Amino acid sequence: MMKYVIIGNGPAAVSCIDGIRSVDKNSSINVISKEAHPAYFRPLISYYLEGKSKAENIYCRDEDFYEKNGCETVIGEATALDQDNKTVTLKSGDSIVYDKLCICTGSSPFVPPMKGLETVENQYTFLTIDDSFAIEKAITKDSRVLIIGAGLIGLKCAEGLRDRVQSVTVCDLAPRVLSSILDDECAAIVQKHLEDCGISFSLSDTAERFEGNLAFMKNGGAIPFDVLVPALGVRPNIGFFKEAGGECGRAIVVDNAMQTSIENVYAAGDCVEQYDISFGEKRIMALLPNANIGGYTAGVNMAGGETSFDNAVPMNSIGFWGLHMMTAGTYANDGGARMIEEKGENFVKRFFIKDNKLIGFIIIGDVKSAGIYTNLVRNQTDLSELDFDSLIKNPNLLPFSEKNRRKTLGGVV
Amino acid sequence: MKRVYVHEEWCLGCHLCEYNCAFANSGLSDMVKALKNQKITPRIHVEEGGKIHYAVSCRHCEDPMCIKGCISGAMTKDKDGTVTINHDKCVGCLSCMLLCPYGCITTDENETVLKCELCLKNSCGAPACVQGCPNRAIVYEEAEV
Secondary structure: OOEEEEEOOOHHHHHHHHHHHOOOOOOEEEEEEOOOOOOEOOOHHHHHHHOOOOHHHOEOOOOOHHHHOOEEEEEOOEEEEEOOOOEEEEOOOOEEEOOEEEEOOOEEEOOOOOEOHHHOOOEOOOOOHHHHHHHHHHOOOOOEEEEEOOOHHHHHHHHHHHHHOOEEEEEEOOOOOOOOOOOHHHHHHHHHHHHHOOEEEEEOEOEEEEEOOEEEEOOOOEEEOOEEEEOOOEEEOOHHHHHOOOOEOOOEEOOOOOEOOOOOEEEOOOOEEEEEOOOOEEEEOOOHHHHHHHHHHHHHHHOOOOOOOOOOOOEEEEEEOOEEEEEEEOOOOHHHOEEEEEEOOOOEEEEEEEOOEEEEEEEEOOOOOOHHHHHHHHHOOEHHHOOHHHHHHOOOOOOOOHHHHHHHHHOOO | OEEEEEOHHHOOOOOHHHHHHHHHOOOOOOHHHHHOOOOOOOOOEEEEEOOEEEEEOOOOOOOOHHHHHOOOOOEEEOOOOOEEEOOOOOOOOOHHHHHOOOOOOEEOOOOOEEOOOOOOOOOOOOOHHHHOOOOOOEEEEEOOO
């Protein structure tokens, strides 16, 4: 019998449990959870505020999942890892012994020091469902909300709050919205749409100093607010692993089996960096599909099975009030990629091609059947084997060979 | 499990499967009311070019990417292997559309995510596209593995 321990209790953790149980039905599994909730889908916290997700519908698995899978959940936070004695120490002082360990600790909001921040009474980061509950309590119909950070978290928060408050203003030191996933031109389209939907922006500008409910901006202005949401980014929760001597870059480094540099220790989800086949280097790809696949892969391997997650790429689908955008892979003009663009009145598609392979894309608006493109990126398909020009206009299976279609549509995939 | 399989060589490109799908999922008993002057949003679609035609609908994959990417738990596989969507949970992020390798996820005019659920949830009880295919180009059977 093995003793499995999982630190963290999000999508990667429950997928890890599924992976373990696909191989080993009997050994014990301990789950160490920082939050006093069963695993839930973190992206739903903004949909909860918006009223699209009910609080009881955010959970990753059925209520009896942990019991059915023989898991014991401990509420606590890991503070130390002893690789020689194979123990994890918790903040409470308790320690737990493992044979195989998986670290799925995710990330935490990063709030840099800002002058006078301590004078702001109503300030909330936005990463947990408890943050949503707290923000919900703090706002009224008359609230003016200031969000610092125009990334995914900040903008999703803006969407969730718009109809419940008087105004939402988003500031960001970057000159564009969603600067980590969009280029200038695409970001401008999204920003215009968000402005049309009632969100105000103050870009290339950020709050430098606070006096109570007044933010003094870098560019000289001042913005009054009732509720402040710092959404400047996240940092992976890897302190105890790093202190134990485990290899980290910006996050825990894992191989395709999701194994870390420490024997018997695996990791998955937002706290890892792994090889991105579209980029050709290891990097953080803190996105739900990767957490699910990585967690499951770790679980199978921990239990003695053999599987690998060897085609990780970033993949993102996000929409704001009817405008959808999808991105996958690597899509900057650096690194010698060639861009092919297809544009229409209501859409932009940008494809990035390198060594005759699609390494990434950005699509805004016409996102129909975009998975066909994602599949080309994940499979590193040689584009000379198909008519990519026709795919750009119309993603469908026609440009693939009849043999390929017979396999796909006439068989089990 | 029984799945829908498509034989490209028999497809006439008549698009009847699309109409039968839209009717079966309309909840109406009158085909004229369901389809006449309506913009239909079937869960199966015919792709064609030159002399090639074939229908595409959810493959009910063994290891579905749409489920791996679903941010709300709306997309699940039931114990028989059918991939279904729970609209009470779906938030319309379209991650499933980004991840389906075959282009089988679609939306209607209200942005509701639609996919083939083998007509097991509607009154048809078995795939309407198959029942109505005039040349048996679409079949519903156990896999010939």
